[in-house]
Amino acid sequence: xxxxxxxxxxxxxxxxxxxxxxxxxxxxxxxxxxxxxxxxxxxxxxxxxxxxxxxxxxxxxxxxxxxxxxxxxxxxxxxxxxxxxxxxxxxxxxxxxxxxxxxxxxxxxxxxxxxxxxxxxxxxxxxxxxxxxxxxxxxxxxxxxxxxxxxxxxxxxxxxxxxxxxxxxx
Amino acid sequence: xxxxxxxxxxxxxxxxxxxxxxxxxxxxxxxxxxxxxxxxxxxxxxxxxxxxxxxxxxxxxxxxxxxxxxxxxxxxxxxxxxxxxxxxxxxxxxxxxxxxxxxxxxxxxxxxxxxxxxxxxxxxxxxxxxxxxxxxxxxxxxxxxxxxxxxxxxxxxxxxxxxxxxxxxxxxxxxxxxxxxxxxxxxxxxxxxxxxxxxxxxxxxxxxxxxxxxxxxxxxxxxxxxxxxxxxxxxxxxxxxxxxxxxxxxxxxxxxxxxxxxxxxxxxxxxxxxxxxxxxxxxxxxxxxxxxxxxxxxxxxxxxxxxxxxxxxxxxxxxxxxxxxxxxxxxxxxxxxxxxxxxxxxxxxxxxxxxxxxxxxxxxxxxxxxxxxxxxxxxxxxxxxxxxxxxxxxxxxxxxxxxxxxxxxxxxxxxxxxxxxxxxxxxxxxxxxxxxxxxxxxxxxxxxxxxxxxxxxxxxxxxxxxxxxxxxxxxxxxxxxxxxxxxxxxxxxxxxxxxxx
Numbered sequence: 001x002x003x004x005x006x007x008x009x010x011x012x013x014x015x016x017x018x019x020x021x022x023x024x025x026x027x028x029x030x031x032x033x034x035x036x037x038x039x040x041x042x043x044x045x046x047x048x049x050x051x052x053x054x055x056x057x058x059x060x061x062x063x064x065x066x067x068x069x070x071x072x073x074x075x076x077x078x079x080x081x082x083x084x085x086x087x088x089x090x091x092x093x094x095x096x097x098x099x100x101x102x103x104x105x106x107x108x109x110x111x112x113x114x115x116x117x118x119x120x121x122x123x124x125x126x127x128x129x130x131x132x133x134x135x136x137x138x139x140x141x142x143x144x145x146x147x148x149x150x151x152x153x154x155x156x157x158x159x160x161x162x163x164x165x166x167x168x169x170x
Numbered sequence: 171x172x173x174x175x176x177x178x179x180x181x182x183x184x185x186x187x188x189x190x191x192x193x194x195x196x197x198x199x200x201x202x203x204x205x206x207x208x209x210x211x212x213x214x215x216x217x218x219x220x221x222x223x224x225x226x227x228x229x230x231x232x233x234x235x236x237x238x239x240x241x242x243x244x245x246x247x248x249x250x251x252x253x254x255x256x257x258x259x260x261x262x263x264x265x266x267x268x269x270x271x272x273x274x275x276x277x278x279x280x281x282x283x284x285x286x287x288x289x290x291x292x293x294x295x296x297x298x299x300x301x302x303x304x305x306x307x308x309x310x311x312x313x314x315x316x317x318x319x320x321x322x323x324x325x326x327x328x329x330x331x332x333x334x335x336x337x338x339x340x341x342x343x344x345x346x347x348x349x350x351x352x353x354x355x356x357x358x359x360x361x362x363x364x365x366x367x368x369x370x371x372x373x374x375x376x377x378x379x380x381x382x383x384x385x386x387x388x389x390x391x392x393x394x395x396x397x398x399x400x401x402x403x404x405x406x407x408x409x410x411x412x413x414x415x416x417x418x419x420x421x422x423x424x425x426x427x428x429x430x431x432x433x434x435x436x437x438x439x440x441x442x443x444x445x446x447x448x449x450x451x452x453x454x455x456x457x458x459x460x461x462x463x464x465x466x467x468x469x470x471x472x473x474x475x476x477x478x479x480x481x482x483x484x485x486x487x488x489x490x491x492x493x494x495x496x497x498x499x500x501x502x503x504x505x506x507x508x509x510x511x512x513x514x515x516x517x518x519x520x521x522x523x524x525x526x527x528x529x530x531x532x533x534x535x536x537x538x539x540x541x542x543x544x545x546x547x548x549x550x551x552x553x554x555x556x557x558x559x560x561x562x563x564x565x566x567x568x569x570x571x572x573x574x575x576x577x578x579x580x581x582x583x584x585x586x587x588x589x590x591x592x593x594x595x596x597x598x599x600x601x602x603x604x605x606x607x608x609x610x611x612x613x614x615x616x617x618x619x620x621x622x623x624x625x626x627x628x629x630x631x632x633x634x635x636x637x638x639x640x641x642x643x644x645x646x647x648x649x650x651x652x653x654x655x656x657x658x659x660x661x662x663x664x665x666x667x668x669x670x671x
Contacts, residue, residue, distance in 0.1 A: 039622060044353040048346065059339075103388065141561075144558065162576060164572065
């Protein structure tokens with residue numbers, strides 16, 4: 001309920017702060033503007049600044065709108081959406097934990113590719129992801145986990161002529 | 171013309187093209203039949219498999235997936251009340267009640283026939299109008315293109331959903347991301363931070379896969395395990411000639427509604443299906459049966475949503491402007507294969523365009539054959555649980571993203587975009603405007619700067635030509651309509667709240 005009520009405020013505040021940081025710190029550091037440029041609109045940072053100012057405007061508008069409506073009662077559709085989310089999703093704490101697990105898994109997958117190669121990393125990841133998704137039929141998971149990455153590896157190697165990394169098996 | 175058609179036929183009539191298009195339709199129907207997988211996801215995941223293919227073959231494969239995906243969405247809509255694609259949401263209204271009455275087979279066949287008919291009409295419209303519009307657009311210079319792309323960006327309002335501000339934020343992120351890389355005029359660095367991989371800009375496919383596939387996978391972890399919905403059975407009855415004749419008027423009307431709405435950038439299949447459905451209901455002799463399992467309702471909804479397929483390719487091929495998010499992905503595919511859709515494509519690669527047209531016509535026939543033969547099989551596919559599906563999708567994402575440039579950097583981009591996409595999902599920021607802006611952003615900036623170079627920095631160049639005026643006026647009208655719609659929505663909401671009080 002808190003998230004639904006304050007999502008505009010959070011988004012507006014983060015967007016405004018992030019945009020200001022980009023405008024006054026990131027862009028001056030990372031966008032090189034040649035001294036020879038005489039037309040402002042042709043400058044490499046012109047377009048970026050236009051986008052960022054527009055984003056700032058949107059962020060402020062969202063923040064203002066969020067602060068204005070945060071005290072109001074939620075609309076029927078919003079309450080229905082929250083109820084629907086409660087029915088289909090885990091409670092907040094568990095959801096956050098599961099998202100962290102999913103993100104960690106993605107990065108473990110990435111590092112496994114570097115170490116063990118695409119095929120082995122994919123086999124391990126399919127099994128892990130399926131188990132974490134609640135699937136327990138290992139007799140179905142295992143063949144999929146083995147056949148799919150090997151099939152894709154040979155497709156890209158033999159048909160598309162794109163070699164996939166094999167890590168320590170290289 | 172005849173000589174070009176001959177060359178195009180040679181280009182098209184290869185075993186590879188015919189087989190790949192067929193595979194595309196099968197893959198599309200399968201993806202569309204799986205609840206939780208969209209046609210966009212299907213096209214995105216197929217895209218890396220086209221790298222090694224010649225341009226025509228690769229694009230036909232994607233078009234096959236697109237068309238199959240849109241039709242396939244009707245299968246779970248009818249069988250388990252879960253539209254496989256957003257465009258199939260309207261099919262649920264009559265499809266599911268008919269399936270509950272034990273006539274699922276009849277409903278699926280009507281959806282197939284109406285989809286194929288509408289698809290065919292849409293393809294004819296594409297062939298007739300794309301060339302005409304492209305020949306007109308050949309006169310466009312950088313200022314006209316700038317005005318046109320600016321107008322095209324207003325399609326973001328159409329794909330932004332209920333909240334325009336969030337849609338615009340999404341588009342700004344896309345535009346901003348597209349500016350990363352070396353500056354095209356001066357060759358200076360823009361937000362590269364010393365990373366050589368970023369010099370050429372961020373690649374399209376890792377962004378696409380990251381935004382459209384990974385957030386769904388991450389979000390799946392937060393969902394409770396649900397009892398899988400199963401359908402009761404198909405039944406034996408097909409559609410009789412009398413039933414087809416009775417629904418034919420609605421199918422034709424729906425096809426034309428689909429063509430008109432598809433040709434306007436940003437509208438898409440779902441509104442077209444609902445408009446076709448409401449028109450059929452308004453004019454039908456059995457309007458009281460609509461919503462209770464009326465065959466004509468399925469015919470109207472499916473013809474409305476499939477009539478869009480060919481027509482959305484009109485602005486794409488003729489002007490280089492994507493009509494919706496799937497055609498934005500196909501635009502990316504053209505670029506990956508070194509082709510730039512638009513009038514120049516018609517001028518320099520007309521044989522490729524004709525070959526694609528031939529393939530598109532064949533895709534309608536394939537859709538009919540594949541749909542007819544595979545109905546029972548696709549019906550089973552809609553039963554595949556997501557706990558199997560998402561790990562498979564993840565592996566396809568990783569292989570696909572890596573194949574773009576043979577570099578781990580693309581995987582990092584994909585994972586990061588996946589996280590960004592997940593937070594966008596949670597904050598209800600739509601991903602479609604991001605992608606459209608990411609694709610159109612560089613075109614907009616290039617045409618803007620080229621125009622200013624031509625005019626030596628004078629902004630007059632954007633109002634010198636009547637065509638610029640037309641596009642700028644259309645942009646203003648389009649924005650005014652969006653603002654008006656939003657004010658109306660807000661007023662309706664306030665009125666509803668007052669009445670409740």
